[in-house]
Amino acid sequence: MFKVFIALLIVFFPGLTFSQEGTNVDYSQEQLSKARQKQDDTSKQKMKQRQEYLKVLKKIDPELYQSEKEKLDKYSEVDKVVLLFQSGRLSLEAAKNKLYPLLKSLMQGDINELDKRIKDAEFRLKELKEAKSNPDLLINKRISQLLGFSNRPSVNLNK
Numbered sequence: 001m002f003k004v005f006i007a008l009l010i011v012f013f014p015g016l017t018f019s020q021e022g023t024n025v026d027y028s029q030e031q032l033s034k035a036r037q038k039q040d041d042t043s044k045q046k047m048k049q050r051q052e053y054l055k056v057l058k059k060i061d062p063e064l065y066q067s068e069k070e071k072l073d074k075y076s077e078v079d080k081v082v083l084l085f086q087s088g089r090l091s092l093e094a095a096k097n098k099l100y101p102l103l104k105s106l107m108q109g110d111i112n113e114l115d116k117r118i119k120d121a122e123f124r125l126k127e128l129k130e131a132k133s134n135p136d137l138l139i140n141k142r143i144s145q146l147l148g149f150s151n152r153p154s155v156n157l158n159k
Contacts, residue, residue, distance in 0.1 A: 001104075043083075045058050054068060071106065073106060074106050078103065081095055081098045
């Protein structure tokens with residue numbers, strides 16, 4: 001974790017000098033340039049993978065392709081905004097203003113699913129409370145799952 005923190009410091013604060021366990025470390029512009037190049041290469045690799053995915057999807061399911069393309073275009077825009085902010089070419093306020101509508105549209109499905117997720121969590125909480133008061137229910141449920149009865153009510157094996 002410490003190394004990750006140091007790497008982030010190096011990337012975002014060029015020329016930074018710090019000490020680790022009494023050893024003074026000074027990163028050169030060449031090292032910083034290599035780190036930035038590696039980050040750029042990773043971004044390019046991600047983009048290439050996205051393009052390959054879309055190419056295959058276009059042949060298999062054109063409707064899903066269009067939906068995924070729009071989503072990936074928005075993610076690319078998110079990446080651009082973040083990079084502009086990180087490089088200091090975009091203010092915090094401008095970055096937030098650009099990211100909010102992009103993320104809102106990307107997360108709309110999650111937002112719409114909140115009621116369902118709450119109901120699922122409440123149901124799971126009820127199951128856990130029942131299992132706490134009667135551990136045999138949990139054990140029997142697991143036995144049913146292992147024996148292939150997971151879509152049916154638990155088998156009462158106490159009889």
